[in-house]
Amino acid sequence: MKIGIVGGGIAGLTAAYRLAKAGHKPEVFEASEQLGGLARSFDFAGTKLDIFYRHIFTSDLDVIDLIEELGLKDDLKWLESKMGFYYNGVTYPFSKPLDILFKFKALSFIDRVRLGLMTVYLTKVNNWKKYEMITAKEWVIKYAGQKVYDVVWRPLLEQKFADKAGDIAMTWLYGRIHSRIVSRKGAGMKEYLGYMKGSYQKMIDALETKILSLGGMIHKSSPVSKVIINDGKAEGLKVLGQDLKFDAVIVTPAPAVLKKIVDFKDPEYLARFDKLGYYAAMDMVLRMKKSLSPVYWLNVADKQSPFVAIVEHTNFVPKEWYNGDVIVYVGNYISPEAELYKADNETVKKRFFDYIKKIYPSFDEKDVIEWKMFREPFSQPVVTKEFSKIKLDYKSPYEGLYLANMSMVYPEDRGMSYSVMLGNKVAELIVGKA
């Protein structure tokens, strides 16, 4: 079968690899000149670096399996992470349960116990469905108290979802806490995270090589403007003004893109798209002479902050991988309509630098060797209550048109492993059908 795939991110490339391996002829069309989507890399510090901060959890089995299958196991390093939490002008250690219990003075001892119990309880529960009908805000206030919500979870939800924070389903928070806790080991519950030496670009390059060697095709700088539908069946793609015929089509970008390129008729199906919103992400990557702190991941729980996290990548992986320089990501999730998202790079840089200085007064712009800014409009699905009712299925209302986008990994939150899963599953469906 000839299968046209829209999007050369992890989901699209995994699907193409599986289909080519099964003897089909996949053709990937990627709008940008580069493969990888949200997981792509850029040249920095004499090597490749992911455009956004990046690690995997030990529970991310689909991507770990793929990495091994592609022969890249030795490049995947498991390293201890150090977390911090910035609240009200103070940076607290936030890596291990004992840090939180004894050092997180932003909460009273009783509230710290409540926070700990809430986390332990959620890791023991194996039924996400019970969290569909309640928002994270309602659940946390009810079971851990207003103070725990106000100090820890409200700022984190607001930083990720801004004015939608109060609408986010508890399923989302449950999934986040679950995946983090299973990555912990030993009596001290240290957290180990995975990083691919040389960036995850290695996995993307390996997928590209495999797809091509198995007879698949990849077209970069090739935005798809239409999925051609005839008599209720997907028959091809319109790419750069040309009509191309396919036996089946897979669309991997966000629902907003899907709605633009497919002419869906059913009003009920179309109505779902209004609720399938995404938030954007933006980050600044810095190469510096000096380290900011010993922390890898600093959650910044302050509404005034223009970013949600400072991620000192070289406190996680060795500086020697970057010729001894320090690599720092400063990142934010934001509405694509927000003024900061649309502001020019210099304006954003100034706001980011001013706030870094507030957190780390010793920060000096002169120590920044170079910096880069990235923005992606479709970065984080906004998961509201009863999301399973609007979630899209792999099979669309049209015969031969298959979907595989990040919002479909619900009840999980988006991540590379879940995009590998999307690619695996959609390919399995098509192979089964063929």
Ligand SMILES: Cc1cc2nc3c(=O)[nH]c(=O)nc-3n(C[C@H](O)[C@H](O)[C@H](O)COP(=O)(O)OP(=O)(O)OC[C@H]3O[C@@H](n4cnc5c(N)ncnc54)[C@H](O)[C@@H]3O)c2cc1C
């Ligand atoms: C800030 C940030 C940090 C993250 N950190 C992590 C992390 O630490 N660990 C982790 O596992 N995951 C992380 N993720 C999530 C991970 O990057 C994504 O889950 C994954 O890369 C999504 O892959 P995808 O193929 O499903 O979608 P995408 O990467 O969005 O791929 C869709 C592709 O479709 C293309 N496209 C769009 N429109 C068209 C069109 N009309 N024609 C052709 N092509 C089109 C796009 O250019 C894109 O390449 C992070 C994401 C963000 C935003």
